[in-house]
Amino acid sequence: MTSPQARPGPEPGPENGSEHEPGVLQRPGLVPLAKSWLWGWLALAQLCADLVLSVPYLVLLVMLVIGVCLTPFVLVGVPIVVVSLGLARVCGELDRFRLRALVGVQVPRPTAKGEKNWWQRLLFDGRAWRATAHLLLSSLWGLLAGTLALCLAALGLALTFLPLYRGELEGDSLNLTFGLRNVPAQGWMVPLGLVVALVVPLVARSLVGVDLMLVRWLLGPSHTEELSVLSERVQTLTVTREATVDSVELERRRIERDLHDGPQQRLVSIAMELGMARSKLEKDPQAVRELLDRAHSSSKEAITEMRQVARGIHPPVLTDRGLDAALSALAARSPVPVSVSVSLDPRPSPTIEAIAYFCVSEALTNVAKHSRASAARVEVVRDDAGLLITVTDDGVGGVDPSRGTGVIGLGDRVRAVDGRLEVTSPAGGPTVLTIILPERSAPSRRTP
Secondary structure, three states, X not given: OOOOOOOOOOOOOOOOOOOOOOHXXXXXXXXXXXXXXXXXXXXXXXXXXXXXXXXXXXXXXXHHHHHHHHOOOOOOHHHHHHHHHHHHHHHHHHHHHHHHHHHOOOOOOOOOOOOOOHHHHHHHOOHXXXXXXXXXXXXXXXXXXXXXXXXXXXXXXXXXOHHHHHHHOHHHEEOOOOOOOOEEOOOOHHXXXXXXXXXXXXXXXXXXXXXXXXXXXXXXXXXXXXXXXXXXXXXXXXXXXXXXXXXXXHHHHHHHHHHHHOHHHXXXXXXXXXXXXXXXXXXXHHHHHHHHHHHHHHHHHHHHHHHHHHHHHOOHHHHHHOHHHHHHHHHHHOOOOEEEEEEOOOOOOHHHHHHHHHHHHHHHXXXXXXXXXXXXXXXXXEEOOEEEEEEEEOOOOOOOHHHOXXXXXXXXXXXXXXXXXXXXXXXXXXXXXXXXXXXXOOOOOOOO
């Protein structure tokens, strides 16, 4: 079994989920072979833990066998089986945690079946029996690999530090591991011990690959379960893609409508007034002056409306100063008093920032149109799930997404990036809109 070449860290990065070497293995000056050697000491700790836990694992298996044998004769065997299977599940979680803590590999849990009662889930969903099989194989493997790794480590250390205790040896001879008795203590054993000490972590790194294989095979999801998860994922992506396309099309129509009803009408009016001024240029200079003043005023209004349309597409303040300033400007234009609290350091990716901004913009628009609220509050923080956005108002409540109250479009926009939207709005209020946006790697920003 080939050991993994890249050791993912205990926790994926909060934004990109990339795999990396944790702790001291992150030092940039270490070459890949040195990283593998340092990682091998953690693998050695994993094998030693296998050796220590193999005995209680075997005792638990014996207890399970006794319970199964007693079940046909006396009912006392049933609780023994149930307790043994429950402990096997606990040991499986322990091994999953050990693999993550020492090896740095996170193995997902298998999908639970639909049994409702705890004893049905324990006896019939197969996870407990797979955990039991893992106990058997990992305990046998732990006895073999753990003993081998521990003996090699002891041999390397004993030979390396031979000069420190050579004078205390009887007959100037050593009793070493692997059945080596009365070996004469010689000076050449010290470099041999150094070589063994250098090789032991690499050997442990290879042996721990079997642990990883057993955990993935018996404690992880089966191939059928992985295909089922991928199928559900494809269906979700298909639905969100269609919703995103519809949302983009509605946004395009809104921009066209805003341009047609606002700046386009202004520009047509300006063109007509300038044409009238040109026709009266020689006959009525006073009327020309009035027409030019009206055209100048209309041009200013057209510029203002164009800025509002552009702000609806992507506000420049969001790119220049970030989400805090953009939401503060958005709150300042709201007819309902809005307080804003943003705690983000560092800034999220531009995509997540834009989605967060437009979600808050749509939410505040709904508050102004439908809630009859006297105040609202926007909070944006970062937690383990990603960007957490909360919009609260003290309005009349009663928001129902199924009735098309403006929340459906928000849900489509959020699900397009695998986010979640939750609405709590009892009759009489308050209404709490919670949006969770998972974060990914943000590209580097250059300060202008």
